[in-house]
Amino acid sequence: MRGPDWYGADPAWFVPFEREAFRLFGRSLRVEYAWDVLHHGTPCMLELSCGTWARIEMRASRTEAVPRRRYLLDGVDVVGRNERVPVVVEFRPQRYFAGGELRDGRDFPFVYAGQMPGSPHRYEDGALCLYYPEDPAEQRWTADKNLAALIVLVQDHLFLEDTYADTGAWIAPEAEHGFTEEAKRTG
Secondary structure: OOHHHOHHHOHHHHHHHHHHHHHHHHHHEEEEEEEEEEEEOOOOEEEOOOOOEEEOOOOOOEEEEEEEEEEEEEEEOOOOOOOOEEEEEEEOOEEEOOOOOEEEHHHOOEEEEOOOOOOOOEOOOOOEOOOOOOOOHHHOOOHHHHHHHHHHHHHHHHHHHHHHHHHOOOOOOOOOOOOOHHHHHHO
């Protein structure tokens, strides 16, 4: 998706979405808008262990530009911590969940905040797992709730991780991880 077709480039989407967050966090909140250029290619030959070459597939290389809108927050306060925690929230047109499907990126941003090895609610890349993607919209954060509400959710999540690190218990409701077998089939 390019230009105005992508929600992240549309002021009608991002101005109301970020208004409250900029009011609350001021200059400690910044936004970056960029295109990541990805180069895709398929090798056409493969060397086998016996030293011969085998033809795989002939496909031309292609270049793809993927837009992103990234919010960088210098730090948020977390109950029980002395240091503020930097937060990065990145929106892309879509997000893929392993075992699931592509989702609209508006409601499924990538959120990074500090580090917590062993957290039961982080993805492999360190992104926070803030809610279960299969939950109905009423039970999870969605973009209509705005960026400020997402940042509050991040603060709560970090507090829950700290409590988990101290006690070994996640003291808030949680969903099982991964997609259900039915969701994998019907997704």
